[in-house]
Amino acid sequence: MASQIKQEEGQPIITEKDEKTDPKLIEQAMLWHQRMGHANYHAVKMMPQHSTGMGVNFTDLNVADMPACETCSQVGMDPFAKDGC
Numbered sequence: 001m002a003s004q005i006k007q008e009e010g011q012p013i014i015t016e017k018d019e020k021t022d023p024k025l026i027e028q029a030m031l032w033h034q035r036m037g038h039a040n041y042h043a044v045k046m047m048p049q050h051s052t053g054m055g056v057n058f059t060d061l062n063v064a065d066m067p068a069c070e071t072c073s074q075v076g077m078d079p080f081a082k083d084g085c
């Protein structure tokens with residue numbers, strides 16, 4: 001029997017923690033990563049908790065879901081590094 005490709009209906013279901021980070025959140029985090037002079041993603045995630053006026057909340061941001069930053073890789077920085085410079 002041929003294997004069937006199961007088509008899933010595109011229903012956005014918001015579940016618990018092991019879900020992928022909301023792409024909008026990723027986009028915002030990326031923006032702040034750039035604004036902060038390409039600070040590492042862990043620092044970006046922590047920032048709203050330590051400052052006011054950012055208007056964002058990265059509590060649900062999973063750093064592992066962040067895309068690689070082209071600029072960082074060009075200059076040899078690793079935004080995923082936990083104890084970067």
Ligand SMILES: [Zn+2]
Pocket residue numbers: 033034038039069070071072079
């Ligand atoms: Zn970067």
